[in-house]
Amino acid sequence: MLKQPRKSAIPSIPALITFFLLSSCNPFSQTGDLKTFRVNLGTEPPSLDWSLATDHASFNVIANLMVGLTEFDKNLKPAAVIAKSWDILDGGRRIVFHLRDDVLWSDGKKVQAQDFEYSWKRLLNPKTASEYAYILFDILNAEEYNQGKIDSPELVGVKASDDRTLEVHLKHPASYFLSITTFEVTYPQRQDLIERYGSKWTEPGNIVTNGPFLLSSWKHENEIQLTANPDFFLGKPAIDKVEMFMINEKTTAVAMYEQGRLDFIDNQSIPIFEKPRMAKLPGFKAVPQLRGYYYGFVTDRRPFDDVRVRKAFSMAIDRSIFPKILHGGERPATSWIPPTMLAQNPKIGLNYNPPEARRLLREAGYPDGKDFPQVTLAYNTLEDHKTVAEAVQGMWKRNLGVLVRLENQEWKVYLKKLKTDPPHIYRSGWGADYPDPDNFMKLFTSLSGNNDTRWKNPRYDQLLESAAREFDEKRRIRLYNEAQRILCETDVPIMPLFTTTEHTVLNPRFTGLEFNSMARLFLREVRPASR
């Protein structure tokens, strides 16, 4: 018998509110001046300390307060910011960054290579207990320092050889390492201030930054205000002030936008039912995200220890249904590396093919699903996940004759269960930390803590290692193609379903806002639209 998924109270609130608000669109009232830009963060940023931050709200504030060695260009390649150039030496084991000398901290001091050395070592210091410490584990002795195996930070392979030169020694060549330097957790920090103010160094009045905006006020759970940095080395932003609100409820945020009290909204602020209506507004944009949604098989549990069964299940899913039922501009995917990332290849993967799926299932000993054991598909409690699970359940019943049991759990209980008592099939997703295929593909290596499929393939591991050490793009793409074929065609421990899209609406009175494929909001170039 099917277990009815429990309905959570929270997802139903937006649905009900939307019901009331749907037909009630007021003409756009335009309050607010053109020097102030107002966005919704959706929630209180848990931390503005970029060694401790782990979430979008925090990073979206930090990304407007700070700049680092590099940033993404339009093609998601690392482009120079504080680093004016770099040399890759010793076959990729040593990277030397040459820094600009005109980047200033907001208290007038120059940004120096020592500020990077301090920040990176602070991220790795076990006492900092940073969740993202592992992002720098490719650096010589970094992991050992974080594990407490070596005490001296001097032995970690990052060193400011002078004020303008930062030298990084890696354990092994890593072609993706430059991409990591776009990530906020690698931004420089001021040792003097952190030591003076302790955990309060990120409060307004204490914090010193180097980016386009300055933190002028932070009313917790309520509002953050930024002001333009007149000394920003790329020039003062066109808007004087940014107000970042913390409105959790999406329908309230939409109402605020329609009343002219917000200038920009994204998925954080748009309820699913409002998406079709928002898509008609001027200033609407759909931004494909580097975020994949997949189902994983626990490959040591019968009957999914048989690759034919896994293939049959993947081939019995018509992925074109997802954008129709989720209304979020989802892009169906049969391969794992998301669109716009290097080595993305939509030709890889198992396409919808019910006759072939039935043949494979028959070959595995379950003609028309006969004698198929009771299996469970689990997901964490959320309306969207339920919608997807029910659609997939229906397709398996129709195409394979197999009725899969659905089971949902509260998020933390679900995560615990994946480790201790995994279901046959589980839902999961992944968003890029940095826009390199390594970040996506590494999930399913034998030793990855994120690999809940219990699938291991030494060839796959080896291909990823070779790709990481390879600097030639064409050769890297070939290596990832082969790895993706193993993952999505021959071994099939996972079935990628789709990649996500962010819907954004910008008040047409403004232009220049950049919202990238990692849901990062850059306000540096925002300016009034010319009439």
Add this chain to the structure above:
Amino acid sequence: MVRFLLTRLLHGLAVVWVVITLTFVFMRLAPGGPFDRERRLPPEVLANIAAKYHLDEPWLRQYGRYLLGIARGDLGPSYKYVDRGVSDIVAETFPVSALLGVLALGFAVAFSFPLAISAAYYRNSWIDRSCLFLATLGISLPHFILGALLIWLFSLQLGWLQPGRWEDLTSTVLPTITLGAAPAAYLSYLLRSSLVESLEEDYVRTARAKGLREATVLFKHALNNSLIPTLTVLGPLSAALITGSFVVEYIFAIPGMGRFFITAVTDRDYPMIMGVTLVYTGLLVSANFFVDLLYSIVDPRIKSH
């Protein structure tokens, strides 16, 4: 009187201790921990975090550490808002919830008393029936429906009030009504029924027979004696209202404490769960303590018991 107060105080402290202990145990028994993420952390990173927050120590020591912290007025660090202590968060958010709660309570009392008195006085008339209808509506409309209706009407249709955020006096209107509607309705019910009872008592008849003015009979004699049930619920009601409401704070984007009753649990932010539970229990115990005090003023027989 002093002995009565002291006994009550000791009872209160015992209740707080029991609640803290039970919360501590149940919280740890719940599956999943504060640092379980979709993005799994390497074991060494998890070990560093566990060491930072003493989560690698035995439960009993963690419990002892927590009790010592409370004694010093330190509710520990938040595992989610890593740069802030729970005491800081409570100190910043509680006043907002408390203000909203007091406004809602004021609204509830101001609304329910006239409603209940007129309903009881003109019982079974159209006034009574209209009051009953209003009260039923208030009790049965959930916060999120009422909140949405109010936003729809006053923000989107009429454009009089803003749909969310806690900025000035006008921004408090919609959340106050949303939060206060159900208590107002409940109090009206309660007061009306006890007032109806009182109005049929012999002493009321006697008072009327003595030729006292109707207002004196109603307000001095009948109302005074009908207040006990209302006072009984006002204690816990005040505690519930001033510690905030998740739904109302969520809908209207109010920077209050109410949201943490839910989010702290879903985040498994142990110190935050303990913090809000402690504040709530403390307030509940104090509110009941004051209600006991008020009883003895309203009805002196209670003190002698």
